Amino acid sequence: MELRHYLQFKDFNRDEYEYLFDRTRWIKDKFKRYERYQPLVDRTLAMVFEKHSTRTRLSFEAGFNQLGGSVITLMTRDTQMGRGEPLEDVARVISRMVDIVMIRTFEQTIIERFSSNSRVPVINGLTNEYHPCQIMGDIFTYIEHRGSIKGKTVAWIGDSNNVCNTWLQAASILDFNVHVSTPPGYEVEPERAGIHDDSHFESFADPLEAARGADLITTDVWTSMGMEAEDAERKRDFEDWQVDADMMRLAKPDALFMHCLPAHRGEEVAANVIDGPQSVVWDEAENRMHVQKALIEFLMLGRTII
Ligand code: CP
Ligand code: NVA
Helix, strand or coil: CCCCCECCHHHCCHHHHHHHHHHHHHHHHHHHCCCCCCCCCCCEEEEEECCCCCHHHHHHHHHHHHCCCEEEEEEHHHCHHHHCCCHHHHHHHHHHHCCEEEEECCCHHHHHHHHHCCCCCEEECCCCCCCHHHHHHHHHHHHHHHCCCCCCEEEEECCCCHHHHHHHHHHHHHCCEEEEECCCCCCCCHHHHCCCCCCCEEECCCHHHHHCCCCEEEECCCCCCCCHHHHHHHHHHCCCCCECHHHHHHCCCCCEEEECCCCCECCCECHHHHCCCCECHHHHHHHHHHHHHHHHHHHHHCCCCC
């Protein structure tokens, strides 16, 4: 089987996502019926974390165990990587002992260097630039609640970070629109986002205008991991970029609210929005596990006939 990695959203095409969302439905339904599905007995997933995580670690570990395999978690500071062992050497060693790898790290170039030295599939569990598993889970969640995302409008309010960049890549592949509003100085950088035209993306100086008529409003923390030194400055700069009830009222009446979590109530989102009736954040968190099981199965076993 051809070796493939999942390093950013555009590594797969529309047809592959359609397959993966169908497959996720099958895998999730089976799990909910308590039916065992263990195609990965005796296989091992290694997870490498250079940053904190709750959901990514839980969802990959629980999901891989459900598929019958076992998981090894490495926090890089506890390994020889933390003492300067070359990344390329670590990739060669890890990929001789396990069957698939998930990495959460800093620059995208780190995961690219790792994957070019890996004999097994590598999955991006978040980099400074992208968070593809999150958006796969979010779009599956949208489909569960509202049907196809094609032609819909997603409003992104806040920082043009890894999650925002991934929404932008997804919009081109799955043919929906993203309205982005960031404070001045925090605008989308198309090259960093990995998008080559703005046909599925529009910028708005006013966050309320970005939200107007949207099918989905989503946001994320003002200060991502690794940017903590800018926290005080960002709190000032992002003050007017909070998703609150007034902003939700400008969206379509049946608009959903999403947040990848962890969230800061009273900063990027008001408590009555994230805890309100339009919020689907807990479904998003759960669906990370189901989509990732479909992704792992696809990378390790290829397409499976249902
Ligand atoms: N959304 C997400 O990736 O959460 P964690 O940082 O807890 O893994
Ligand atoms: N943008 C956030 C996402 C956390 C899941 C970060 O990178 O910290």
